[in-house]
Amino acid sequence: MKGLSLFLGCLVPNRYPGIELATKLCLATLDIDCSDLPGASCCPAPGVFRSFDKTSWLALASRNIVLSEEMERDVLTICNGCFSTLADANHIIQDDEKAKEEVNIHLQKIGRKIKGNIDVRHIIEYLYQEFGPEKISSFVQRPLDIRIAVHYGCHLIKPTKERGLGSSERPVFFDELITALGATSVDYPDKMACCGAGGGMRSAMKEKSLKMTEAKLAKIQEADVDCIVNSCPFCHMQLDSGQDEIKELSGTEFEIPVLHYTQLLGLALGFPAEMLGIDIGIEKNRKLMELLDSRVKP
């Protein structure tokens, strides 16, 4: 198996560093060969930058891929947006010789060249395909007896022709990685619905984007879960900070804890919440930690 390099993106290191730390702790515990990827930039974000200019989007994505090619490692992403950009760009480079040549003209100016000889992975599909739920559960130190609303996010699986992870209508692989930790993945209406942040909506039309988030959160609340678990820091931000923003806009309160899968996995592997950046200063997360402590399985 080829080693990996960890692509951080923007939101994880710059807004949710706990996810970065949780990822590193989980990778080390599972003995996955993964290095830092020094000098990487924004992926760049698929919704906005690809919308503006495909050439710049592809060139910058290619530079990030080249950094990992030079280390002879596959890229590991922990964000659906980064996965969308880097996997799509990688497919273009591998399938379209003309596009690859054009990109290399730009890359030549910074002394680099893309080959198209590595893969781009997302931590959820990597853990599912390379480990599988059964092997993951063999690492569990602290089974998590809680009810979870899984949020896949759009770009982990769609467009399906690019991702190759099966149908996007009722996927189960992420749910299986949740139940592998002892938790219950609770079904809820509109489970596959978008968080509302993508495509530049959160940046330019925040109130409109939050209407989508509010609809999704309302369905999750009705399902009576202990927390939401996602695989994308952009969805994470929309579902987490979005709760505060919705409260300010419409007065609706949710108070549903939000965790990235690496943070949930970290808890199950036995790491304390503070080492996983599950900020116990956030009231909703503190309550979740109390609940977990009261439900430790023998």
Place this chain on the structure above:
Amino acid sequence: MDKIPREDIDIKKQLKEVSTNALRCMQCGVCSSSCPSGRHTNLNIRKLVKNAGTNSDILKSEELWMCTTCYNCQERCPRRINIVDTVLEIRSISAHQGIILPEHRLVCQMLLKYGHAVPINDKYKIKRVEIGLEELPETVHKYTDSLNEVKELLTSCGFERFAENNTNEKQTTEITE
């Protein structure tokens, strides 16, 4: 709405080219009924697909930017039309005309300056250290040479045009109103 002021014929040609695939649309409405944005905003993706190659007003329509690119419509389209990909192409024609929302222009400025759409700030530098990480992550934030590479690459692609406040700013203002 006013006509697009310059290179109008060329724009129509471009729109037609990127929308050829959408001509197969039979207006069944599966796209609209699958659209999470359409439930809460003015986005009517079926109408947008119908007008894609024929009406250049689409370039100035606010709805063009209400798609979250979730791909539901594209996945479910019985005619296998690349709806989201077409939306992205039309957005690009719009942005190349200088029609870009102010917030999106700001995101472009961030990328040019910091190499990140969401750069680090002091609050999160402290937070990183508090949980036991280094103050700066292993990204362009830590390596000046790498940031310079990113800037050089973006310049090579002519990306600055999307960050500049140009003469078309009036159009942008109209869009946001």
